[in-house]
Amino acid sequence: MAKAEYVVKRLLLALLVLVGVSIITFVIARMIPSDPAALYVGPRAKPETREAARIKLGLDRPLYEQYLRYMGEVLSGDFGISVRSRRPIIEDLKIFLPATLELVFVSMIFTLLIGLPLGVLSAAFKDGWVDHFSRVFAVVNVSMPVFWLALLLQLLIVRQLGLFHIGGRVSREIAILHPIDQITGFYLIDTALAGNWSAFRDVLSHLILPSIALASYGIGLSIRMTRANMVEVLQQKYITAAWAAGLTRREVFFRQALKNAIVPTLMVLSLNFVWQISGAMLVEIVFLWPGLGTYLVNAILTIDFPIVVSVALIVTVFYVLGNLFIDILQAAIDPRVSLE
Amino acid sequence: MNEPLVIIRDLRLQFRTYAGIVHALNGIDLEIYEQDVLGLVGETGCGKSMTGLCILGLVPRGGEIVSGSIGFRGEDLLTKPESYMQQVRGAKIAMVFQDPSTSLNPLFTIGQQIETVMKRHQQADKTQMHERALELLKVVELPDPARIMDTYPHELSGGMKQRASIAIALSCGADLLIADEPTTDLDVTVQAQILDLLRRLREAQGVAILMITHDLAVVAETCQRVAVLYAGQVVESGPVDEVLYEAKHPYTRALLEASPKRSSRGKTLQAIPGTVPSGLRPLEGCAFSPRCPRAMEVCAQPPPRVAVTPAHAVYCYLYADSEE
Numbered sequence: 001m002a003k004a005e006y007v008v009k010r011l012l013l014a015l016l017v018l019v020g021v022s023i024i025t026f027v028i029a030r031m032i033p034s035d036p037a038a039l040y041v042g043p044r045a046k047p048e049t050r051e052a053a054r055i056k057l058g059l060d061r062p063l064y065e066q067y068l069r070y071m072g073e074v075l076s077g078d079f080g081i082s083v084r085s086r087r088p089i090i091e092d093l094k095i096f097l098p099a100t101l102e103l104v105f106v107s108m109i110f111t112l113l114i115g116l117p118l119g120v121l122s123a124a125f126k127d128g129w130v131d132h133f134s135r136v137f138a139v140v141n142v143s144m145p146v147f148w149l150a151l152l153l154q155l156l157i158v159r160q161l162g163l164f165h166i167g168g169r170v171s172r173e174i175a176i177l178h179p180i181d182q183i184t185g186f187y188l189i190d191t192a193l194a195g196n197w198s199a200f201r202d203v204l205s206h207l208i209l210p211s212i213a214l215a216s217y218g219i220g221l222s223i224r225m226t227r228a229n230m231v232e233v234l235q236q237k238y239i240t241a242a243w244a245a246g247l248t249r250r251e252v253f254f255r256q257a258l259k260n261a262i263v264p265t266l267m268v269l270s271l272n273f274v275w276q277i278s279g280a281m282l283v284e285i286v287f288l289w290p291g292l293g294t295y296l297v298n299a300i301l302t303i304d305f306p307i308v309v310s311v312a313l314i315v316t317v318f319y320v321l322g323n324l325f326i327d328i329l330q331a332a333i334d335p336r337v338s339l340e
Numbered sequence: 341m342n343e344p345l346v347i348i349r350d351l352r353l354q355f356r357t358y359a360g361i362v363h364a365l366n367g368i369d370l371e372i373y374e375q376d377v378l379g380l381v382g383e384t385g386c387g388k389s390m391t392g393l394c395i396l397g398l399v400p401r402g403g404e405i406v407s408g409s410i411g412f413r414g415e416d417l418l419t420k421p422e423s424y425m426q427q428v429r430g431a432k433i434a435m436v437f438q439d440p441s442t443s444l445n446p447l448f449t450i451g452q453q454i455e456t457v458m459k460r461h462q463q464a465d466k467t468q469m470h471e472r473a474l475e476l477l478k479v480v481e482l483p484d485p486a487r488i489m490d491t492y493p494h495e496l497s498g499g500m501k502q503r504a505s506i507a508i509a510l511s512c513g514a515d516l517l518i519a520d521e522p523t524t525d526l527d528v529t530v531q532a533q534i535l536d537l538l539r540r541l542r543e544a545q546g547v548a549i550l551m552i553t554h555d556l557a558v559v560a561e562t563c564q565r566v567a568v569l570y571a572g573q574v575v576e577s578g579p580v581d582e583v584l585y586e587a588k589h590p591y592t593r594a595l596l597e598a599s600p601k602r603s604s605r606g607k608t609l610q611a612i613p614g615t616v617p618s619g620l621r622p623l624e625g626c627a628f629s630p631r632c633p634r635a636m637e638v639c640a641q642p643p644p645r646v647a648v649t650p651a652h653a654v655y656c657y658l659y660a661d662s663e664e
Contacts, residue, residue, distance in 0.1 A: 237442040243398055244518075245457045245508065246430030259447045334447055335492040 014320040025312040029305035080306035098185025100291035107211035111218035119226025141220030150213040150286035167288030210287040229261035344371040351408035362619040366572040379559035382569035397425040431461040434509035438521035440501035444493040451489030499530035571627035578652030588654040
């Protein structure tokens with residue numbers, strides 16, 4: 001009732017944000033002093049050809065008309081055509097977006113599994129060796145350049161120990177012997193759905209190292225945030241009351257206290273998650289990951305503005321949804337938060 | 341009178357701080373009898389709450405019990421490992437805190453909080469626990485227990501929250517309930533109701549209560565026996581009637597002078613001159629002697645325990661010779 005109403009209200013607001021962002025990115029992309037029509041026809045084209053392309057791409061129309069036409073196409077799933085490759089952008093997104101999302105999801109799992117427990121334990125054993133260790137560990141994780149960590153993992157784990165893979169989403173032999181049916185674009189899901197377990201294992205082992213590299217910042221962040229909030233919560237009277245009721249350490253730390261301390265960490269992690277959708281470029285490049293970040297950077301460098309606008313729109317959608325998700329999650333965790 | 345449930349002897353608690361060692365408890369002697377209400381009175385910082393936490397084995401960080409014993413049903417709790425104490429806490433000795441709006445976890449429903457404690461200490465299936473939790477909410481006289489089960493603390497009034505936390509404390513049939521200023525933060529009318537509830541629970545559930553308070557009126561109303569604490573020492577203890585109406589120790593008398601009563605209407609209440617001694621210096625002799633109007637030279641020595649009547653003891657040299 002109230003919750004559903006709230007979600008609908010927020011989604012309508014989100015739509016407004018999306019329209020705003022689409023206008024801004026669209027206008028900025030058109031302001032860049034370059035001629036997409038010239039790029040479209042190539043360097044040695046005749047002026048007539050370029051003029052024909054300008055009309056074909058709709059670049060001779062007023063800006064608002066161009067925008068409306070673009071949005072109409074977007075809503076019907078047509079993100080336009082790359083001025084460089086001439087490929088429909090939607091076809092590229094079908095490859096790059098799931099690849100990045102899969103990477104970001106798995107790295108989020110690493111972040112939560114490592115960051116939260118270490119944060120809780122360092123608050124629980126404040127100033128003990130766990131705390132000292134996790135403090136150093138967190139600082140290293142936050143401050144280490146992510147591409148450097150990626151290179152280091154390749155060097156130490158792939159080259160020296162011979163584990164996992166140097167890059168890519170799937171091994172060539174596996175791709176040939178056990179081809180993956182592209183259903184969702186998430187290879188873990190696609191292989192699991194098809195029962196293609198040898199490919200599943202291969203995909204998973206390709207995911208490990210890039211996800212760890214990508215997770216490192218979030219791990220450091222969540223350790224420190226969780227610790228800070230836990231230290232404060234552990235001083236609360238209801239925690240003393242929990243001890244006085246004879247509850248076990250695990251119950252007090254990981255249930256009674258963590259539930260009160262977890263929301264700020266989840267907020268930061270959700271922002272980090274959305275940022276990584278387009279910002280995982282450094283990890284993607286090192287691990288030859290066909291992701292959205294790399295796609296976006298290449299588009300920016302080649303002034304392929306239909307791609308830039310499309311990716312910006314997609315990231316905005318995720319940003320809005322991420323915020324909505326966190327708000328709903330927060331209300332689910334804390335009954336005092338009213339959804340209004 | 342029956343056997344004491346709790347016997348505390350020479351309990352000494354110290355805190356290491358940057359300023360030095362703080363002597364929080366300086367040799368507490370106490371007895372709590374079965375189904376009895378013992379009042380523990382004294383000013384802020386005299387060690388009332390610390391005594392309660394020591395019984396539960398919950399000495400705060402930096403604190404250390406340097407000597408003494410806490411006998412509970414013949415077992416010295418101070419010698420027991422943490423795992424044993426975890427079984428005692430909540431099951432045999434439970435605690436209710438001063439401010440129910442901070443002592444209940446805001447993110448769990450009342451029902452969840454009761455059941456969490458029960459699950460820890462009792463073997464019972466879900467429906468049995470639910471039944472028992474409903475029963476408890478009825479016992480603490482909360483209206484509409486079925487609804488209260490699913491409410492969060494912020495949805496209840498202060499008095500209802502305190503009733504709920506009493507229900508949690510009593511959920512596993514504790515023998516001793518440590519009530520740390522259970523009514524201080526409540527409205528006056530609600531205070532009376534909570535005290536009344538505690539009194540009836542003592543009779544109905546047969547639970548002994550350690551009533552920690554700074555309010556002599558609360559002691560007069562609910563307790564059978566009282567111990568007066570000053571600077572981490574018991575200065576006087578005994579049946580409420582004797583201690584409050586025939587106070588012997590100069591500190592108890594001064595405390596009574598400082599409390600408002602019907603007879604003091606229109607008069608200025610007598611403040612006690614001076615301040616409580618700093619815990620940073622170890623105590624030698626009577627802690628109250630620097631503020632005591634009747635202090636003698638001998639008060640620099642540790643005061644003797646003088647039995648005024650068999651149950652009424654005072655730690656003061658003023659009465660030392662009447663002993664012989």
